[in-house]
Amino acid sequence: MRRALSVLLAVVLIGGVVTAVLLGRDSDEAPGATTVHGVIGSEKLPFFADPDVVVAFAKHGLTVKVDPLGSREMAARDPKTYDFAFPSSAPTAERIERQLGTGRHYTPFSSPMAVATFAPVAELLASRKLAAKDPAGHWTLDMKAYLAAARDGLRWGDIPNSAAVALPSRHVLVTTTAPRASNSAAMYAAVAGYLANNDRVLGDEAQAKAVLDRVGPLFRDQGYLETSSGYPFESYLSQGMGYSPMVWIYEAQYVGAKVKPEMALMYPSPTILSQHTVVPRTDGGDKVGNLLVNDPELRKLAARHGFRTPDTGAALPALTQTVPPPSYDVLEALLDALQH
């Protein structure tokens, strides 16, 4: 077994095509291992591609192969093609559970949505009472105040003392992905929808349509939107402020990355939790969910990738205000309306 593992690892290392190993090849299985296929949200691809994660699953006789998909694609996928689905949000998990006629799921880890920014930008926002820093040094973005500023067309140049910071002549807007294609943007729409609905979770399609005028411009005014959450964060890391002063991300992306000293993370208040939920279809899929929840090593690895697990404790700031997402159907109605 150990030899098989080392061969597997050698294949991974020498090939340098880590993900290819995971994306559907039969030849790399450790002898005697069971292959389990999963469809996952793309932000979890680095986790499943991590050689340590591969080894951790292999110890339990599992070879896990994953296909990264957007939430809508995932819901549309023929369930027979996978052993488990691992979407990034409760609404998508709910929809897949309904599809499979199962009530079974695992929630091994979560990640709140956050805003990647820069310390001077956070300070400027604080001068307008849009952001605040707590005594522990954690930033929060006041979403209600931010949405009001966005609605009024506040531009960076309108903020006093903004000239000291190199900022674009654009509106003060958080950069997101496309809501139809990407879960992180759907979560942004859910928070904005909650606030626009007088601090109530959107309850039905009529309420979703009613907030469209408030939520739509937050996306439309940004211009072209990327379809996957990987690129905006990568651009933030490599291009800095030039790409965008504020980028909507998963907390895990930031925690797991090498950030520069001037970079800062703001927690929206309220924020929303991205609940990474395993919905198993087969016994193999169930084993994956079970291991992710209960295996100490996999839990540790998840934490290393920035996800919040039951072990996280005080390592990451406590979240004071989170809102629940609407149901799948209501969220879909909002996202559909946003696309038009």
Next chain:
Amino acid sequence: MRRTLALLSAVALLAGCTADEPTVRDDTHKAAAGTLRVLAGSELADLEPILEDLTKATGVRVTLDYTGTLDGVEQVTSGTAGKDHQAVWFSSNRYLELQSGASGRIGTQTKVMSSPVVLGLKQSVAKSLGWDAKRPSWQEIADAAAAKRFSYGMTNPAASNSGFSALVALATALSGKGTALTAEQVGPVTPKLRQFFDAQALTSGSSGWLADTFTQKGGVDGLVNYESVLLSLNAGGKLPEPLTLVYPADGVVTADYPLTLLSGADAEVKDRYQAVVDYLRRPETQKTLMERTSRRPVAPGVALAERFGGGTLFELPFPVKLDTANALIDAYNNVARRPSNTIYVLDLSGSMNEDNRLAGLKTALLGLTGADTSLSGRFSGFHQREQVTLLPFSSAPRAPSTFTVPPDAPGPVLDQIKGAVNGFQANGSTAIYDAMREAYRIARAQQEADPGRVTTIVLLTDGEVTAGANLKSFTDQYQKLPAATKAVPVFPVLFGESAVEEMKALAALTGGRTFDGRTGTLSAVFKEIRGYQ
């Protein structure tokens, strides 16, 4: 042949590995081995050597089949791209994604590198404008252009992504709105666009040809082009004066080169795709791409070399609606750009009756009068204010006819052009150079009537010269023309049995280029040439 060699050496490499450690190496390469056929933008040709290294490292062979921007978009949305290709690789997917037909056709996309579209000006000119020390805004650039303080070349926004990116950046910045441009904002900003385009003295359908022409002929103070093209020009050592890269202070639009899987890829193709993008995004490959092609790395952790512009470069928002993008291109063609004199020198000798040649020519020209309703046809039709001259010839030049497309209600004039084209009859021999001499006479008269226009000549002939002057005597007369008229380029279309070497010589003499009408349709070639007119 080079590719075959690369593949062979990759096989040899594999064989060598197998001898050492059979299990490990064999499996690793088998996984991804095979070919990934990619429909690509022509500016990616400089990646070929890096793709050979990729084959050696991964076993995957990547073949790039080149196409133009709008053609590529059409092929993806119509589904024809998927017949022979598994992926597409253009400088940007943004315009493509605005098309309603695109979403079901494309799958995973991975950005490989990036290059902003900026202005490169001769060092001395940039210095005189103070732009070597301080970044100007687009408004300042437009003001200096309107005052004719510099001239430049840029690709046609309907034909090439670099031109379109510049147009979007300019219009978005000049609108002063701070949000993505909308179709309603295009009209109000168009007069300002016009100021900027007043200084455009060279146009082209491709970024590469624009750079080559600038290197060989100069003639303008600089180029609007990809940063990578401008840096490569500086590194090439052929410019009499290096270019200073001017990064507009209020932002740019950046090409991000997403390698994009087409829908319906099976597991094997996905494996190959993944192996390719993993290799391209390795830090050492990213570094190689930066060093050899002057494009910026996108994977985190690779430091940008110093020759790239330091400081913060803002990305301007890109329109989210197709009608905005199309309104911008229309505003450029019909209002903002300098209007053109477009002269067609058309061989109507007897041989044009063979092989449906005359019919092909008529279809190609009629397509430009509005008969072609495809995406590329929409933008390549004759524009408002354009002056179109048809100069048919056979044993001698026939009577030319000139049409000016009016800004309002262009229909009747386009109908007149249709009528003239439909009346073409082929007979007689082939007096190419007598016709060319006549074309330059017309060009000169048109330039004198309105020096603000961009004048070009297209020559279509299906055979060798059989009457009148030869290339030598034409060349002697051409050399005596005034400089402005000599600067009018000829774009010969290789067709039928045309004399390829002579046509190339004619293009080189006048600063034009040849187009090949022997393999594809004349319609496709005539549309491609529109980017140069």
